Amino acid sequence: xxxxxxxxxxxxxxxxxxxxxxxxxxxxxxxxxxxxxxxxxxxxxxxxxxxxxxxxxxxxxxxxxxxxxxxxxxxxxxxxxxxxxxxxxxxxxxxxxxxxxxxxxxxxxxxxxxxxxxxxxxxxxxxxxxxxxxxxxxxxxxxxxxxxxxxxxxxxxxxxxxxxxxxxxxxxxxxxxxxxxxxxxxxxxxxxxxxxxxxxxxxxxxxxxxxxxxxxxxxxxxxxxxxxxxxxxxxxxxxxxxxxxxxxxxxxxxxxxxxxxxxxxxxxxxxxxxxxxxxxxxxxxxxxxxxxxxxxxxxxxxxxxxxxxxxxxxxxxxxxxxxxxxxxxxxxxxxxxxxxxxxxxxxxxxxxxxxxxxxxxxxxxxxxxxxxxxxxxxxxxxxxxxxxxxxxxxxxxxxxxxxxxxxxxxxxxxxxxxxxxxxxxxxxxxxxxxxxxxxxxxxxxxxxxxxxxxxxxxxxxxxxxxxxxxxxxxxxxxxxxxxxxxxxxxxxxxxxxxxxxxxxxxxxxxxxxxxxxxxxxxxxxxxxxxxxxxxxxxxxxxxxxxxxxxxxxxxxxxxxxxxxxxxxxxxxxxxxxxxxxxxxxxxxx
Numbered sequence: 235x236x237x238x239x240x241x242x243x244x245x246x247x248x249x250x251x252x253x254x255x256x257x258x259x260x261x262x263x264x265x266x267x268x269x270x271x272x273x274x275x276x277x278x279x280x281x282x283x284x285x286x287x288x289x290x291x292x293x294x295x296x297x298x299x300x301x302x303x304x305x306x307x308x309x310x311x312x313x314x315x316x317x318x319x320x321x322x323x324x325x326x327x328x329x330x331x332x333x334x335x336x337x338x339x340x341x342x343x344x345x346x347x348x349x350x351x352x353x354x355x356x357x358x359x360x361x362x363x364x365x366x367x368x369x370x371x372x373x374x375x376x377x378x379x380x381x382x383x384x385x386x387x388x389x390x391x392x393x394x395x396x397x398x399x400x401x402x403x404x405x406x407x408x409x410x411x412x413x414x415x416x417x418x419x420x421x422x423x424x425x426x427x428x429x430x431x432x433x434x435x436x437x438x439x440x441x442x443x444x445x446x447x448x449x450x451x452x453x454x455x456x457x458x459x460x461x462x463x464x465x466x467x468x469x470x471x472x473x474x475x476x477x478x479x480x481x482x483x484x485x486x487x488x489x490x491x492x493x494x495x496x497x498x499x500x501x502x503x504x505x506x507x508x509x510x511x512x513x514x515x516x517x518x519x520x521x522x523x524x525x526x527x528x529x530x531x532x533x534x535x536x537x538x539x540x541x542x543x544x545x546x547x548x549x550x551x552x553x554x555x556x557x558x559x560x561x562x563x564x565x566x567x568x569x570x571x572x573x574x575x576x577x578x579x580x581x582x583x584x585x586x587x588x589x590x591x592x593x594x595x596x597x598x599x600x601x602x603x604x605x606x607x608x609x610x611x612x613x614x615x616x617x618x619x620x621x622x623x624x625x626x627x628x629x630x631x632x633x634x635x636x637x638x639x640x641x642x643x644x645x646x647x648x649x650x651x652x653x654x655x656x657x658x659x660x661x662x663x664x665x666x667x668x669x670x671x672x673x674x675x676x677x678x679x680x681x682x683x684x685x686x687x688x689x690x691x692x693x694x695x696x697x698x699x700x701x702x703x704x705x706x707x708x709x710x711x712x713x714x715x716x717x718x719x720x721x722x723x724x725x726x727x728x729x730x731x732x733x734x735x736x737x738x739x740x741x742x743x744x745x746x747x748x749x750x751x752x753x754x755x756x757x758x759x760x761x762x763x764x765x766x767x768x769x770x771x772x773x774x775x776x777x778x779x780x781x782x783x784x785x786x787x788x789x790x791x792x793x794x795x796x797x798x799x800x801x802x803x804x805x806x807x808x809x810x811x812x813x814x815x816x817x818x819x820x821x822x823x
Contacts, residue, residue, distance in 0.1 A: 270338075274397035275299075275390075276509070277307055277333040281325035281404045288535070288545065288565075291357035293350035294318040295380065297332070299390070300344040308333035308463070316461035318350075321357075322404045324545065326533060326596070329401065330440040331511075333464040342390045344383055345402065351380040397509050439511075441600075442466060442501045443525060446518065449491035456490060456513075458499050468501055468513040479519035482606055490518045498522035502600060515600075534597045540587045541569045544599060568601055569612045578618045578696035589616075592703065597621045621694040621703060626687055627710070630678040632671055637692065646692060649704035654695045658708040660801045662758045662814070667707070673804075677710065680802040680809050685738040685746060686713045712799035712814040715739075715748070719796055725752060725789035727782070732789055734798065750800060751812045754782045761815040764788055768822045780818075788818055795819035 277297060295318055296309040310318035320330070350356075353371035360366070384402070392398050444460040457467045476485035479500075490499065502515040517525050532545040543565045570590060576583040583589055593599075597618055604614040623646070625638045637646045648656035648671060657667045658674050668674070681688040693707040716737040723733035731751045738744035752760040762785055763778040780788055789796075799814040 271394040272336050273339045273392035273394050275307060275333075275335045275337050275392055276331060276397055276399045277335060278399060278401045279320065279325055279330045279332050279404065280401060281322045287323055287359065288361050288363070289324075289357050289359035290322040292320055292322065293355045294320060294332070295348040295350055297348075298346045299337070299342040300346070301338070301340045301342045304346065305337050305342075307335045307337060311463055314461060314463075317463060320404075324532065325404065325440065326598075331442060331460070331464060331466055332462055334397075334466050337392055339392050339394045342392070343386055345386055345400070347382045347384070347402075349380040349382065351375045399509055439503050439505070442468075442503060443522065444498065445522070446490065446494050446497050446499050449487070449494045451491075453487045453491075456487075456494070456499070456516075458501060466511065468503055468511050468516075469506070470513050470516075474513050475515045477515070477517045479517045479524045485516075485518060490516060493518055493520065496520065498525060500525040532598065534593060534595055534599055535565055537590055537593050537595065539590070540571070541567055542590065542593060543567050544601065567610065568603075568616075569610050570616070571604075571612055573604070574613045575615045576618070577615070578621070580617060581696060581698055583618070583696060583698075584701070593618070594621070594623065596624075618696070621696070623692045623694060623703075625689065627678055627681075627690050628688075629682075630671075630675045632675070635674075635678070637690070647697075647700075647702070647704045649695050649697070649706045651695055651697055651704065651706075654706045656705055656708070658710065660710050660758075661712055665757070674708075676804075677802055681713060684713075684748065684802075684811070685740055685744070686715070686800075687739050688713060710801070712801060715798045715800065717795075717797070719798060721789060721791050721793055721796055722747070724791060725785050727786060730754075734796070748800075748811055750798060751803075751810055752782075752785065752816070753812055758814070760813045762788070763815070763817040764820070765817060766820045766822065770822065789816065793818045794821055 294310065297307045298304045299307055351373040353368040353373060356368070356371060358366040358371065386400075390398060390400050442458060442460060444458040444466070447457045447459045447465060449456040453470070455467050455469045457465055459465045470487060474487075476487060476490060477483075478485035478489050490497075493499075497518055497520050499519075500517040501513050503511050503513050506512055519525055534542050534544055536543045545565050570587050572586045574587075574589075575585055576589040583592070598620040600617045600619060601613050602615045604612045623637065625643075626640075628636045628638075628643060630636075634645045634647050636643050638644050650656070655669060656671070657669050659665075659667045678688060689711040691709045691711065692705045693709075694703040695706040696702075697704045715734065716739055719734050719736040721732055722735045725732035730753075731749050733747060733749050736746050736748055738746055752762070754760070761778070762780040762782075763776065764780050766775045766777075768774070796819065797817045800811045801814060802809050803812045
C-alpha cells in the first residue's frame, strides 16, 4: 500500500506564521544592542490537550529570538540523547522550563525553533498504544531546515537585571493540528506565543528533574541543571517538603545541600507573583534513576473502581556518573484504598475510593505511595493539579449549563469561588475572556439555531463547600460544519464572504445555507489550506497557508469537498459566522 495511505505527515507550520499575512512587522526592533546590558529570559513550553495520542515525542534542536538580529537562546547538546526531547502530550495543561537564559536587553518580535525532521527521532503512539513506524512518517518541512518562525504578539522586552517569561504553546488543540481524511493523516504542529495567565501562581509546572549544582548556605534556594542544559534556581521556604529518596524518608534542605555537585533532584514547583520559582516539594537522591520511580506525576489515562493509571516520564543517566541522560514515557497503575488522601491544589477533597467518582481522564495528578517498594503500589496521597472536562454544550441558563456527550450529559455549575469565578471565551481569543453569563447563553443559542455542535473545554475548580467541581474557565471550540458541506457561492474579496450549503449536524439530513465571513485582519485571521490528490500519480499536495490573494480562485463551487470551522461573532445586536479555518479538497482522477 502506498505510504500516502498509511503514513502520517508531519508539517511543522507556525500558527502565527500561517495567519501572518495580516501582521505588520516593524523594522525598529531594539534587541541585542551594543550596550552590553543583559537580562534574564525564562523560556517556557506548554501544549493544548489531545485524547487521540499518548505520545508525540519530537526533538527541539535550538531556539532563537529576533531583535536587531537573531540571538540563540538555547541549543541542544547533540551528545545527550535527552536534550531537546519533548513529549508534547506530557505538556498538556502544564508548563515546562526549557531554558533560563541571559541575553542582551531589548525588544524581540519573533521566535524561531528548529526541529529535528528525521522521522527516526520522533515517537508517535496512539491512545490505544499503537506505535507508528518511522517508515510510515513523512515530514513536510517547507523551510527545508526544520524551522518554525512565530510572531511574538505582544513583543517580548528583556530588561537589565530582571527575568522575563516567554511561553510557547505547541497547540495540539487547534483544529488544523491533526487533519484526517479517509485514513490519510496530516499532523501540522502549530506553535504560538501564549500570554501568561492573570495569576502566575496558578501556572502548573511539569516537574523538573536534573543534577543539583548548587545550594545556598543560607538555606533559601538551590539550583538544578536539567537534561536540556538549563540551570534553574528554585526558592524554598518553611512550607517546602523534602524527601530523601535514597532513604525513603523525610528529608531536609541540609540533606539536599550535601548532594550539591554529585546528586540529583526532582522538583514540584510554582511561580511567585514576581515570576521567580519556588519549590513546594523536592525529592533528592544520589542517582537520578531513583527519583522517577519514587512518585509518578502526569496525566490520568484510565480510572477504575479502586485504581487509575497515570502517564509518567522516566529519566536516567546513560551510565553511572554520566552527565548525559535518556528519557521515555510509560503508564503506571496506582491503587487507592480507604486511607488514600485526596487534595486539589493542596485543598482537601476527601479520603478513599469514593473520590475516584470525581476523577477523570486527562486530569493531572501527583502521587505519593504508602510503600514505594511494595507491589501493587497503593497511593498514600493524590494531589490533583489540574482538572478539565470536554464535551458538547447543549443548553445554558443563568444558573448552569448542560454539558457532555450524546449518550450522557451532566449539569455544570458556574464557579462563584473567590478569585476563581466563571469566565468564557472563543478558542484563540483568551484576551476576550468574559464573565457575562447572558452573552454566553446567547452564543449557545446561536449555535443551536444554526443546528451546530458546540464543543467546549471546561477548566474545573474544586468547590470544597459544595464538594463538587465547578467551571472556572470555559473555552468554546471552533464549530465544525458537516463533512458534506459544499461551496454554493464562491468567495469574493469585495464581500469578504462565501455561501455554503451544509447540513443540520443534529439530524444530518436537513440542508442548511450559511454565509461565512473570512477574516484577513484582526486578532484571529482565517487560515485557508488546500489539499490536492492526484489519482494518476498517487501523490498529494497540502498547501498551508493559501494567501488571501488566491482565495477567490480556490474557494469556488468547483471545489469537491471543503472542511470549515466557524465561530459566531456579534456586532452591535447582529450575529454572523466567521471562519477559523477552511480546507479545500480537490481530487484529480
